[in-house]
Amino acid sequence: xxxxxxxxxxxxxxxxxxxxxxxxxxxxxxxxxxxxxxxxxxxxxxxxxxxxxxxxxxxxxxxxxxxxxxxxxxxxxxxxxxxxxxxxxxxxxxxxxxxxxxxxxxxxxxxxxxxxxxxxxxxxxxxxxxxxxxxxxxxxxxxxxxxxxxxxxxxxxxxxxxxxxxxxxxxxxxxxxxxxxxxxxxxxxxxxxxxxxxxxxxxxxxxxxxxxxxxxxxxxxxxxxxxxxxxxxxxxxxxxxxxxxxxxxxxxxxxxxxxxxxxxxxxxxxxxxxxxxxxxxxxxxxxxxxxxxxxxxxxxxxxxxxxxxxxxxxxxxxxxxxxxxxxxxxxxxxxxxxxxxxxxxxxxxxxxxxxxxxxxxxxxxxxxxxxxxxxxxxxxxxxxxxxxxxxxxxxxxxxxxxxxxxxxxxxxxxxxxxxxxxxxxxxxxxxxxxxxxxxxxxxxxxxxxxxxxxxxxxxxxxxxxxxxxxxxxxxxxxxxxxxxxxxxxxxxxxxxxxxxxxxxx
Amino acid sequence: xxxxxxxxxxxxxxxxxxxxxxxxxxxxxxxxxxxxxxxxxxxxxxxxxxxxxxxxxxxxxxxxxxxxxxxxxxxxxxxxxxxxxxxxxxxxxxxxxxxxxxxxxxxxxxxxxxxxxxxxxxxxxxxxxxxxxxxxxxxxxxxxxxxxxxxxxxxxxxxxxxxxxxxxxxxxxxxxxxxxxxxxxxxxxxxxxxxxxxxxxxxxxxxxxxxxxxxxxxxxxxxxxxxxxxxxxxxxxxxxxxxxxxxxxxxxxxxxxxxxxxxxxxxxxxxxxxxxxxxxxxxxxxxxxxxxxxxxxxxxxxxxxxxxxxxxxxxxxxxxxxxxxxxxxxxxxxxxxxxxxxxxxxxxxxxxxxxxxxxxxxxxxxxxxxxxxxxxxxxxxxxxxxxxxxxxxxxxxxxxxxxxxxxxxxxxxxxxxxxxxxxxxxxxxxxxxxxxxxxxxxxxxxxxxxx
Numbered sequence: 001x002x003x004x005x006x007x008x009x010x011x012x013x014x015x016x017x018x019x020x021x022x023x024x025x026x027x028x029x030x031x032x033x034x035x036x037x038x039x040x041x042x043x044x045x046x047x048x049x050x051x052x053x054x055x056x057x058x059x060x061x062x063x064x065x066x067x068x069x070x071x072x073x074x075x076x077x078x079x080x081x082x083x084x085x086x087x088x089x090x091x092x093x094x095x096x097x098x099x100x101x102x103x104x105x106x107x108x109x110x111x112x113x114x115x116x117x118x119x120x121x122x123x124x125x126x127x128x129x130x131x132x133x134x135x136x137x138x139x140x141x142x143x144x145x146x147x148x149x150x151x152x153x154x155x156x157x158x159x160x161x162x163x164x165x166x167x168x169x170x171x172x173x174x175x176x177x178x179x180x181x182x183x184x185x186x187x188x189x190x191x192x193x194x195x196x197x198x199x200x201x202x203x204x205x206x207x208x209x210x211x212x213x214x215x216x217x218x219x220x221x222x223x224x225x226x227x228x229x230x231x232x233x234x235x236x237x238x239x240x241x242x243x244x245x246x247x248x249x250x251x252x253x254x255x256x257x258x259x260x261x262x263x264x265x266x267x268x269x270x271x272x273x274x275x276x277x278x279x280x281x282x283x284x285x286x287x288x289x290x291x292x293x294x295x296x297x298x299x300x301x302x303x304x305x306x307x308x309x310x311x312x313x314x315x316x317x318x319x320x321x322x323x324x325x326x327x328x329x330x331x332x333x334x335x336x337x338x339x340x341x342x343x344x345x346x347x348x349x350x351x352x353x354x355x356x357x358x359x360x361x362x363x364x365x366x367x368x369x370x371x372x373x374x375x376x377x378x379x380x381x382x383x384x385x386x387x388x389x390x391x392x393x394x395x396x397x398x399x400x401x402x403x404x405x406x407x408x409x410x411x412x413x414x415x416x417x418x419x420x421x422x423x424x425x426x427x428x429x430x431x432x433x434x435x436x437x438x439x440x441x442x443x444x445x446x447x448x449x450x451x452x453x454x455x456x457x458x459x460x461x462x463x464x465x466x467x468x469x470x471x472x473x474x475x476x477x478x479x480x481x482x483x484x485x486x487x488x489x490x491x492x493x494x495x496x497x498x499x500x501x502x503x504x505x
Numbered sequence: 506x507x508x509x510x511x512x513x514x515x516x517x518x519x520x521x522x523x524x525x526x527x528x529x530x531x532x533x534x535x536x537x538x539x540x541x542x543x544x545x546x547x548x549x550x551x552x553x554x555x556x557x558x559x560x561x562x563x564x565x566x567x568x569x570x571x572x573x574x575x576x577x578x579x580x581x582x583x584x585x586x587x588x589x590x591x592x593x594x595x596x597x598x599x600x601x602x603x604x605x606x607x608x609x610x611x612x613x614x615x616x617x618x619x620x621x622x623x624x625x626x627x628x629x630x631x632x633x634x635x636x637x638x639x640x641x642x643x644x645x646x647x648x649x650x651x652x653x654x655x656x657x658x659x660x661x662x663x664x665x666x667x668x669x670x671x672x673x674x675x676x677x678x679x680x681x682x683x684x685x686x687x688x689x690x691x692x693x694x695x696x697x698x699x700x701x702x703x704x705x706x707x708x709x710x711x712x713x714x715x716x717x718x719x720x721x722x723x724x725x726x727x728x729x730x731x732x733x734x735x736x737x738x739x740x741x742x743x744x745x746x747x748x749x750x751x752x753x754x755x756x757x758x759x760x761x762x763x764x765x766x767x768x769x770x771x772x773x774x775x776x777x778x779x780x781x782x783x784x785x786x787x788x789x790x791x792x793x794x795x796x797x798x799x800x801x802x803x804x805x806x807x808x809x810x811x812x813x814x815x816x817x818x819x820x821x822x823x824x825x826x827x828x829x830x831x832x833x834x835x836x837x838x839x840x841x842x843x844x845x846x847x848x849x850x851x852x853x854x855x856x857x858x859x860x861x862x863x864x865x866x867x868x869x870x871x872x873x874x875x876x877x878x879x880x881x882x883x884x885x886x887x888x889x890x891x892x893x894x895x896x897x898x899x900x901x902x903x904x905x906x907x908x909x910x911x912x913x914x915x916x917x918x919x920x921x922x923x924x925x926x927x928x929x930x931x932x933x934x935x936x937x938x939x940x941x942x943x944x945x946x947x948x949x950x951x952x953x954x955x956x
Contacts, residue, residue: 017604067601086556091581111631115552376558413872415872422956
């Protein structure tokens with residue numbers, strides 16, 4: 001039977017006007033019937049059906065900018081023949097379309113098996129049965145579209161604290177995703193996720209200077225759950241603060257060019273973790289699959305259990321169970337059950353980020369992160385929720401420990417080499433720390449370093465009061481390319497003697 | 506296998522069904538993006554993953570009384586089912602337009618006429634690619650990358666009668682050849698074979714040119730200290746640099762909204778070199794001239810000439826907001842078919858003119874570091890060499906640079922090669938992209954490396 005999605009009508013009776021819930025007349029599709037139709041076409045067949053709605057609502061400078069939605073609907077069929085799995089994705093869900101896709105995949109599996117990279121088997125597609133429904137919270141049928149639109153416009157007014165604010169943007173994404181994975185070996189998994197994303201940003205311009213500021217950096221505020229993430233009273237007040245800071249940055253001094261102590265807030269730690277821990281630990285990068293695009297890794301298979309990645313204060317987990325974090329799930333797209341695992345324990349590298357295929361190819365332990373960006377892409381090793389576990393330092397204590405340093409917030413720029421060693425990152429705002437206290441703000445704060453020495457310079461890890469979880473919908477990787485959602489929870493952290501620099505005088 | 510004719514027929518029928526359902530004061534544009542592609546991923550000269558994709562995406566822009574609602578969806582290829590889904594979305598769009606605030610910068614949809622291009626091609630049987638893999642594996646060549654090939658269709662209609670389409674059969678083979686140098690470091694050279702008519706001998710020629718660089722890549726690599734160096738950027742590296750002009754740079758909206766890295770150039774505070782000329786030129790035939798609402802761009806549009814900005818890209822929405830004339834840019838106001846003019850540096854003269862410095866084949870992961878000054882950072886990647894007195898001495902250990910476009914295409918630009926390369930787009934996020942660039946190599950003095 002067709003799974004039930006969006007059972008409520010979009011016209012909420014109590015609101016008597018369009019709510020945020022959109023219920024198109026989806027084409028009918030029965031995944032279990034479809035599997036029965038195609039499962040004899042290969043030694044083993046998998047079918048992953050995806051239905052996803054992504055709304056994007058935004059306003060700029062007091063006016064509506066975008067109001068729309070994308071509705072994704074299709075299947076990825078997997079066929080195993082002669083030790084090779086081939087994929088065919090289609091949105092043609094007629095019997096003929098499904099059979100054509102399956103037969104195409106089967107033909108290509110047989111043809112490619114003659115030159116396959118390794119011998120695949122159904123061990124990499126374990127038989128799993130289960131469901132996951134992420135936190136839904138207050139969902140879209142409880143709020144009128146006009147109300148959200150009004151809040152977005154009001155936020156742009158709050159951001160524009162001065163005529164010098166040339167751009168004030170407020171944007172919300174609302175995502176509902178359902179994946180049903182069925183295989184000829186008995187797997188039957190249904191997973192639903194409800195997500196929101198938000199961005200509130202201001203650009204200030206005056207006398208030849210331009211500065212931007214946003215709430216936690218563009219795209220960082222994304223999570224699972226519902227509209228409870230949008231506390232409008234709080235957001236509208238926060239927008240005024242964002243506008244004021246953008247304005248203040250116009251008159252701020254540049255970040256100095258020197259080596260000093262650096263405190264990164266959780267909304268920059270997300271990027272630091274993502275680029276210099278997440279990507280280099282991906283097993284498919286270590287296997288070389290990504291060498292032609294995203295890159296290789298400085299990590300070698302022999303480094304697991306041996307490489308001291310950073311300070312003993314460093315504990316990093318793969319945690320698909322973190323409530324509300326953006327990439328929480330119960331099974332990956334190969335059907336492997338997902339559990340929390342330590343990747344780095346007390347600074348020692350212990351486990352990589354790779355699903356069952358990579359684990360078998362390398363003979364190493366991994367995690368359940370074999371994921372795809374949609375129905376038209378094959379799963380590969382991806383980050384999900386990669387978190388730095390909290391320590392014991394209060395933010396005030398870390399600041400007090402700094403003779404001369406900078407506290408940086410909110411990512412603005414990111415670049416790292418193809419083996420994930422030499423990086424350069426920039427933030428929206430810096431706070432100069434002198435003699436253990438914050439003295440003034442700085443514009444154009446940037447820093448650069450090399451991954452392992454940088455993590456060895458970790459001198460303090462913030463406690464739970466400094467922790468927050470963020471994420472991004474835009475982690476890019478793979479050939480063909482895939483953009484996927486990831487989450488990162490982290491406390492604020494102190495690093496010693498880091499090279500920082502600012503913009504041109 | 507489905508073909509583009511089936512997709513065209515479905516699109517036309519859906520257009521008819523939707524437009525006949527519109528009411529007075531309502532208008533609509535429909536845009537189709539369809540592909541039928543093989544994506545063949547390989548590593549160590551062996552097949553890692555093959556994915557065949559049949560995809561038909563439809564975008565609907567609905568306008569009524571100064572409101573716009575935009576929906577997009579995957580079509581099932583069943584006319585009745587797709588019509589029902591779209592009609593339900595039309596109802597929803599109507600409902601939304603009644604409660605959304607008015608958007609004063611909407612442009613009415615217009616009939617820009619008919620425009621059709623079809624570029625058919627000859628794609629390789631996958632067996633030929635497998636044979637080629639076998640050939641190179643037997644020679645111990647470590648090849649990694651992606652083959653993408655098949656048909657692509659873009660089409661636009663609107664309720665005012667406009668009808669445009671662009672279709673292409675094409676392929677690209679984007680690959681790297683890896684080797685170990687004498688110190689056990691990984692080194693690689695990158696190649697791209699792209700076009701509409703596959704030829705195995707041509708592919709082997711390109712591979713041979715790549716393999717010819719392996720002996721020098723296997724020698725000990727040179728570690729350079731941060732500092733300023735003379736640099737030759739190959740056309741592939743220049744392609745990456747030109748990409749930065751589309752990241753806010755040449756967009757008029759970005760300029761007015763404080764997001765353009767070219768603000769100082771636009772306002773005449775800085776000038777670029779007279780050797781640098783950039784234009785949008787659809788003569789490349791790699792991308793459709795019509796944009797997502799069917800406006801047809803000029804066949805060519807000068808962007809930067811004589812060191813100055815001649816035109817910024819202006820969409821109809823931006824034109825309305827700022828009281829300008831648009832130039833049929835798409836919403837993102839990014840370059841869709843950029844061409845940089847060649848110069849007079851002969852290919853045989855590149856190393857001699859470089860003298861002592863860096864020869865960079867590819868760049869990696871560029872991002873702004875000081876946008877107001879057009880300064881950005883990135884890494885060297887693949888076959889990059891140290892050159893002394895016009896002779897290639899050694900491959901380098903990869904370096905991070907942090908430099909301004911105003912230096913690279915302005916005060917530091919010494920020469921531009923007389924040969925330019927067409928580089929087809931290899932982006933495949935969500936769908937395979939159309940488009941490409943035509944760019945020469947450039948010789949620049951005083952490029953700053955930092956790490």
